[in-house]
Amino acid sequence: MNQQHQEDLAHIRSMMERSSRFISLSGLSGVFAGLSALIGGLYVYELFKSNGMDYLNDDHRLYSTNLVSELFWIAIIILICAFTFGTFFTIRKSRKYNLPIWTSATKKMLFNLSVPLLAGGIFCLALVYHGYFGLVAPSTLIFYGLAVINAEKYTFSDVKYLGFSELILGCISLFYIGYGLLFWIFGFGILHILYGLVMFKKYK
Template structure:
């Protein structure tokens, strides 16, 4: 009798967790986004190598306008592609598990993600305005990490560890301005792939 009650309580807790957390997040989404980040970072480093110097002597050397536009276009394309990968694998997993995609929990997690990302986006625009390009990589990592930590309560708790690592990496990047793209590639590329593999193996 006691075992049956315990099993019933465990089942109820499981149902409550499923209804209050977004469980359609796929590890393949992280892997896909990581590959996009890895390729984008590599291309960006190739484009800037020998053409643009983050630092010259003891002062920050601003980018030329054409390079700024090219890097912004590259970043925007990577963002759209990463979002596409995330949506595709999430929808596929939802159908496989028979779960609804657009629920109250989905709205909550999107709001929790959007607030730090929107503030971070405004901050990046300010950095662009004043030619502080060397701080952009670290800033994007920090605000992205904050968004993940903020959204953790509505999805897998593992996501907060990725968020903390992104924040740490972003803070370190601020002290190595000339190496910003390397930190960015590690954060949005390598960490995403590693996280995606762990998530996929754990929740497949």
């Protein structure tokens, strides 16, 4: 009888978890988002070299209008790739395990995620507008970390570790202006890949 009660309680907890949290998120989404950021970051590094800028040794970088515009579109492409991979693997996982995607938990997670991201995006555009390019990479890491932490209550609790890691990394990079690309590659690239692999192994 006790075993039956335990099984019933476990089933109830599982149902509550499904109804209150977005659990279709796939670890592969993080892996491929990280790969997109890693490839994009390395491309930007090569772009600096092709423009005669030694990123690791040149402390006085001059960003032309064309270069800033190209960096902006590279960031948009990386964002689109990460979003596409995330959507693809999420849909694939939800179909595999017969999980609903568009639920109240999904809406709440997206809202809590998007508010800090939108504020961070506007803040970064203002930095670019005023020429504070060195603060853009740290700011993206900080606002992204805050967004992930804010959305954690509506999805897997493990994502908060990624959020805090991004937040801490962004705060550290504020004191190493000029090396933001390296922090950005590590935060959005390597950390995402490691997080995705751990999540995929744990929740596959």
